[in-house]
Amino acid sequence: MKGMPYKPAAVWLLCLVVLSACNTGKVTVRKKHLYIQAAGRENKSWQLVWEDNFNSPALDTSKWTLIPPNNADWGRHMTNDPRCYKLDSGKLYLRGMINPDTSKDHRPFLTAGIYSKGKFAFQYGMVEIRARLESARGAWPAIWMLAETDKYGAYPKNGEIDIMEHLNYDSIIYQTTHSWYTLELKQTNNPPHSGTAHFNPGEYNIFGIRWYPDKIVFCLNGKETFTYPYVPGADITQWPYDQPFYLLIDQQLGGSWVGKVQPETLPVQMIIDWVKVYQ
Template sequence: MKKNVLLLLIIAVSMLACKVTTRSGKHGYLYTQKAGRAEKQWKLVWQDNFDGPRLDTGKWTRIPPNNAAWGRHMTSDDRCYQLDSGKLYLRGINNPDTLKDPRPFLTGGIYSKGKFAFQYGKIEIRAKLECAQGAWPAMWMLAETDRYGHYPKNGEIDIMEHLNYDSIFYQTTHSYYTLNLKQTDHPPHYGTAALNPLDFNTFGISWYPDKIVFHLNGKPTFTYPRVQGVDPSQWPYDQPFYLLIDQQLAGDWVGKVNPGTLPVQMIVDWVKVYQ
């Protein structure tokens, strides 16, 4: 009997030691990495392989339109979404019915807001980008809990942004520190990396309490560190963030859309999060 009790205690302790994540929020959708795991081997805690017949609404919501430059053409229109052979297709198209909806373009995008958010760990997204004039596919993250107030005080993490036909993509952090205080060089808040957008690539970050390491196909490309002795707004990255993946069109940064180069799409193979 004593041996059995001892064995159960050992198993219980082992299970606790293996636990990597504290879950909270409604239905436990906030995944916070347990302290002291930054240098240990991470474990897969959340994923989507897009291998079902339709979008998993337990994980994702189609992004509604908004007044931001990136979101003006967002829609839930089925023509901007397709699941086929284990891949998600997010499309930017010419609007076929401007009498019903006056916007010239429609774009597809998904986010995990209210359904999945995480604090620290590693995220990887395998996808292929198509090119068009005015195309702006993006993979990025925003704060779920608004710990510090309204945007940009909670920060933004841009895992990948690609413009038009470029052979590079951008990886960026935005915050009150970079946007309002204009502290974009102490430390540098963005980097670029070369890629062939017509190939499948794996984009991601490794997110620690003191730095965010951006990567492409498993190789580090840019690091944004936490800096001591500066305004506290430099590091709002100590709270859960949710994920956005969208095929954007138009905006001051990317420029005007050439309708003749549409449709365009981002093809997403899978998303994986480790902690």
């Protein structure tokens, strides 16, 4: 602008901003803890951008927080009780168990989970989690994702991506998307919002998704199992999946879907080997 004095520091800062904006597509643009995939990147090879191999003696709190209890079916028994989680030999153990002391905590069961809320969220990419699921009556382990911010309003307007849910002693997993479109408008088959996949309970499996601007591809052990697409012309609430989501991994117990817990089948664990996110 005419008459504006020359300020080297300001020019240097402007250059940095311009360079950051001119992403080549080879790397991911990072904004604080939000990993935003560069435009056109979905057509190129995946690059690892975030991971945890759980090799530390304690939970990495720069990446994860223990999920606090809440009023939802899945979160009623969440706790930070150290008996419900541990790291050992490069594995994270999340346990569902009978509460040994209801005088201090009236809940009959205790469960553990972790999430990356406020510490890591990503928009588009591939996530893989290698884990082993134990079975029990009323056990409901889950690996899933929620939106980092309320871009479209309160839940379920921002959507939910369930990478994996397992019930009781089933030999299948459920892979699902939820949103205002599926829950409130009841559009569960236009397109189908959920699929199942057979697996070997008790063995390590790799659960994941490949998330693109126009579809979410669910996977099991690297094989595609179910796809939820963006539908042009559908209600706007059909596709809230255009924003950063964070990860949740939890060993849940009981609820209206999984049914009642049989205490004699506890404790039960989900054992996580590693988590990897690519863009």
